[in-house]
Amino acid sequence: MKTTLIAITVAAAFGASALCALAAEPIQIIEPAVITEPAKVELGKKLFFEPRLSKSGFLSCNSCHNLSLGGVDAIPTSIGHDWQEGPINAPTVLNAKYMLAQFWDGRAADLQEQAAGPIENPKEMAMEHHIALKVLESIPQYQAEFKAIYGEQGISLSTVTDAIAVFEETLVTPNSRFDQYLAGDHDALSAEEKAGYALFKANACSACHNGPAVGGTSYQKMGLVQPFVTDNPAQGRIDVTGKESDRNVFKVPTLRNIELTYPYFHDGSVWDLTEAVKVMQQVQLGLPLSDEEAGKIAAFLKTLTGEQPQITLPILPPSTAETPRPQPFGQ
Amino acid sequence: MKTTLIAITVAAAFGASALCALAAEPIQIIEPAVITEPAKVELGKKLFFEPRLSKSGFLSCNSCHNLSLGGVDAIPTSIGHDWQEGPINAPTVLNAKYMLAQFWDGRAADLQEQAAGPIENPKEMAMEHHIALKVLESIPQYQAEFKAIYGEQGISLSTVTDAIAVFEETLVTPNSRFDQYLAGDHDALSAEEKAGYALFKANACSACHNGPAVGGTSYQKMGLVQPFVTDNPAQGRIDVTGKESDRNVFKVPTLRNIELTYPYFHDGSVWDLTEAVKVMQQVQLGLPLSDEEAGKIAAFLKTLTGEQPQITLPILPPSTAETPRPQPFGQ
Ligand code: HEC
Ligand code: HEC
Ligand code: HEC
Ligand code: HEC
Ligand SMILES: [Ca+2]
Ligand SMILES: [Ca+2]
Numbered sequence: 001m002k003t004t005l006i007a008i009t010v011a012a013a014f015g016a017s018a019l020c021a022l023a024a025e026p027i028q029i030i031e032p033a034v035i036t037e038p039a040k041v042e043l044g045k046k047l048f049f050e051p052r053l054s055k056s057g058f059l060s061c062n063s064c065h066n067l068s069l070g071g072v073d074a075i076p077t078s079i080g081h082d083w084q085e086g087p088i089n090a091p092t093v094l095n096a097k098y099m100l101a102q103f104w105d106g107r108a109a110d111l112q113e114q115a116a117g118p119i120e121n122p123k124e125m126a127m128e129h130h131i132a133l134k135v136l137e138s139i140p141q142y143q144a145e146f147k148a149i150y151g152e153q154g155i156s157l158s159t160v161t162d163a164i165a166v167f168e169e170t171l172v173t174p175n176s177r178f179d180q181y182l183a184g185d186h187d188a189l190s191a192e193e194k195a196g197y198a199l200f201k202a203n204a205c206s207a208c209h210n211g212p213a214v215g216g217t218s219y220q221k222m223g224l225v226q227p228f229v230t231d232n233p234a235q236g237r238i239d240v241t242g243k244e245s246d247r248n249v250f251k252v253p254t255l256r257n258i259e260l261t262y263p264y265f266h267d268g269s270v271w272d273l274t275e276a277v278k279v280m281q282q283v284q285l286g287l288p289l290s291d292e293e294a295g296k297i298a299a300f301l302k303t304l305t306g307e308q309p310q311i312t313l314p315i316l317p318p319s320t321a322e323t324p325r326p327q328p329f330g331q
Numbered sequence: 332m333k334t335t336l337i338a339i340t341v342a343a344a345f346g347a348s349a350l351c352a353l354a355a356e357p358i359q360i361i362e363p364a365v366i367t368e369p370a371k372v373e374l375g376k377k378l379f380f381e382p383r384l385s386k387s388g389f390l391s392c393n394s395c396h397n398l399s400l401g402g403v404d405a406i407p408t409s410i411g412h413d414w415q416e417g418p419i420n421a422p423t424v425l426n427a428k429y430m431l432a433q434f435w436d437g438r439a440a441d442l443q444e445q446a447a448g449p450i451e452n453p454k455e456m457a458m459e460h461h462i463a464l465k466v467l468e469s470i471p472q473y474q475a476e477f478k479a480i481y482g483e484q485g486i487s488l489s490t491v492t493d494a495i496a497v498f499e500e501t502l503v504t505p506n507s508r509f510d511q512y513l514a515g516d517h518d519a520l521s522a523e524e525k526a527g528y529a530l531f532k533a534n535a536c537s538a539c540h541n542g543p544a545v546g547g548t549s550y551q552k553m554g555l556v557q558p559f560v561t562d563n564p565a566q567g568r569i570d571v572t573g574k575e576s577d578r579n580v581f582k583v584p585t586l587r588n589i590e591l592t593y594p595y596f597h598d599g600s601v602w603d604l605t606e607a608v609k610v611m612q613q614v615q616l617g618l619p620l621s622d623e624e625a626g627k628i629a630a631f632l633k634t635l636t637g638e639q640p641q642i643t644l645p646i647l648p649p650s651t652a653e654t655p656r657p658q659p660f661g662q
Contacts, residue, residue, distance in 0.1 A: 049399050051397070051400070051404075051405075052405075056406070056410060057404070057405060057406050058394075058404060058406065058410050063389075063394075066382070067644055068380050068644055068645055068646060068647045069382070069647055070649075073382075073388070073389060074382075074383075074388060074650070074657070075387070075388050075389065075657050075659045076659075079387060079389050079659055082414050083413050083414035083660075085659075085660050259649055260649050262649070262650065271650075271652075271656065272652055308646045310643060310644075311643070311644040312641060312642065312643055312644070313398055313399055313641075313642040313643075313644055314399055315399060315639045316399045316400055318401075318590055318591050318593070319405070319593065319602075321602075321603055325602065326405070326406050328406045328407075328408075328410055328416075329414075329416050
């Protein structure tokens with residue numbers, strides 16, 4: 001609200017120039033990553049791709065947050081250790097740094113706190129933290145890298161998760177066509193896409209989906225005006241706060257790169273973006289949208305696909321005689 | 332044999348200069364990849380990383396031939412669809428183009444023929460070929476890429492496997508310390524490593540492990556002088572030829588990057604390289620090696636680790652409404 005008021009004031013002061021008008025938009029430009037600690041980012045990337053942080057030796061963060069696929073696994077619920085079915089759709093790690101908290105229910109305050117979860121989660125990587133640390137400690141190249149970056153702290157859960165988080169902070173997707181439009185290039189969007197954006201604002205989508213990530217700024221009830229019917233047992237933020245009013249309240253997901261992060265919703269039940277837009281309109285706002293209007297909004301949403309992070313696959317240092325062996329099967 | 336004779340002749344003609352002496356070595360230098368069809372390599376890379384070629388939408392070639400891990404999964408036997416345990420240790424895809432044929436038993440003539448196997452193998456990617464092709468056909472970016480590269484042929488099993496094979500041909504690991512040594516840099520190896528190489532030749536390891544890939548030039552009986560004890564039911568090349576004399580005969584694996592491709596042997600039973608050297612000496616040659624000698628050979632073998640392919644992670648084009656949905660669980 002504050003930002004909007006300031007923007008309007010500025011716009012008034014300078015005349016309603018295109019630039020100033022855009023400054024009042026509900027969505028802000030994503031800035032390219034500024035890398036201040038390249039060695040730490042490189043280490044975090046290794047850890048993000050490190051299957052030896054899982055019990056099987058097979059699953060890494062990138063298995064479920066595949067950076068070839070917009071940072072998701074693109075299936076309704078994830079495949080974890082022993083092919084166990086996960087409880088909820090995996091959100092993207094792209095632009096996750098803009099989220100007010102991590103996980104659908106916001107139970108982790110930040111990326112560092114989040115990263116400790118999946119390693120030990122028995123349905124995900126199923127690896128006791130102390131064994132994960134032993135794996136890294138058994139490998140001289142990791143020892144040297146942690147020492148160079150963290151000095152005395154060396155290899156610990158907190159340095160491991162710090163490095164992963166710092167890598168994840170670089171996973172932003174700037175320069176989408178919509179950002180180009182925000183930056184003043186009016187030709188970056190087609191007429192249909194502009195109409196979709198106008199509908200997005202007019203229909204109050206932007207009341208919930210706003211900020212640089214077009215989401216991730218608040219928790220909201222899923223099924224505000226009409227229940228969202230799902231088999232998925234997730235209860236949302238009530239699990240964190242214990243408050244009945246937080247039942248079915250979820251972190252508003254980012255709509256950046258939404259073209260890539262199908263299937264949609266916390267249960268991964270909807271594959272088609274236009275369909276997802278219609279569901280939103282129905283359960284959150286209660287006003288029917290025509291197919292044409294929903295299509296326009298979907299067309300606008302596809303302009304939010306940004307430049308994907310250019311990742312050079314890390315080359316991981318080999319295990320040694322001291323490295324705890326992976327346990328892929330029935331142990 | 333021919334090469335050796337020529338090399339000796341050349342060496343005689345010019346005097347036994349270092350270079351000419353080295354030309355007679357059983358191991359040849361790995362040359363860097365020369366990329367003549369960059370668009371095809373790029374497409375093949377996408378397909379190598381494409382989990383939508385699997386029934387689950389989760390497994391790609393890179394899941395089991397992880398290019399962060401020397402082209403293997405680094406577990407004794409692979410994890411396939413539905414976490415099924417594979418029958419045999421996954422060989423590396425690095426330098427696979429130098430193999431006289433593909434698979435442990437040589438049942439595929441070349442990389443292109445090989446690539447069709449894992450997609451449809453119910454224990455690997457478990458994806459009927461016609462559905463895999465439908466996935467690619469449903470995605471306009473793939474359609475355009477195949478058309479630009481293959482013209483009329485478009486998307487077919489043969490073009491898909493051709494692109495994968497052409498990508499795999501680029502997965503060579505030149506410029507190992509041993510290659511530098513072969514190229515004339517005598518300081519590239521330590522005294523211990525040189526001693527290990529001398530033992531490797533003196534003990535006739537190089538009778539089987541030779542050529543640029545230090546293996547892959549012949550089929551040989553595993554357990555030539557003493558049986559190799561294993562629970563693994565694989566019978567080797569007899570499955571291809573039907574000849575009793577081919578029981579327990581396997582393609583000699585490459586020793587390039589052997590430091591990275593643990594665990595060893597077709598059953599993945601041995602994790603330690605020095606131990607693997609001792610097993611070889613015992614079952615193939617019958618002459619005991621001291622720990623010290625085996626250690627020297629292992630030290631030499633580690634000089635065969637070459638420059639790993641620098642892979643920029645491909646960004647895969649999104650699915651469409653026409654794309655067959657992945658079936659990760661119980662369908
Ligand atoms: C087996 C699949 C799987 C693996 C492996 C996995 N994740 Fe996740 N990830 C998920 C799922 C599912 C969620 C959503 C869980 C929830 O919200 O309750 C999630 C949530 C997240 C989030 C929160 C994003 C948001 O917007 O709320 C981040 C960040 C994340 N994962 C990073 C990682 C990192 C880092 C690793 C490795 C250390 C990792 N994940 C490993 C499946 C996985
Ligand atoms: C009252 C808040 C609110 C409003 C208004 C709202 N959304 Fe949402 N939106 C959410 C929440 C919360 C979710 C996650 C719900 C879930 O998965 O349980 C969501 C999910 C989505 C998704 C799926 C994202 C994903 O990655 O799964 C899309 C697409 C979407 N919204 C678009 C829209 C559009 C378009 C509008 C307007 C027509 C809109 N939303 C209005 C809160 C809102
Ligand atoms: C589920 C694990 C898994 C997947 C997925 C997988 N492979 Fe393999 N791969 C193996 C195993 C195990 C073998 C050995 C099989 C045998 O020899 O009988 C193998 C053998 C090979 C070989 C032969 C190497 C040699 O020296 O003989 C090549 C090349 C290869 N795979 C490439 C691929 C390609 C390309 C894909 C994807 C289209 C792929 N693999 C998918 C596990 C896998
Ligand atoms: C008569 C042929 C022959 C001789 C001689 C031989 N090898 Fe082998 N080697 C093989 C075959 C065949 C295999 C694969 C056996 C299997 O896994 O079933 C193998 C496997 C290996 C492996 C494991 C490779 C992997 O990736 O799993 C190593 C290491 C090795 N040999 C080193 C040596 C050394 C060192 C010597 C000499 C002391 C030697 N070999 C002598 C044929 C031979
Ligand atoms: Ca999703
Ligand atoms: Ca191996």
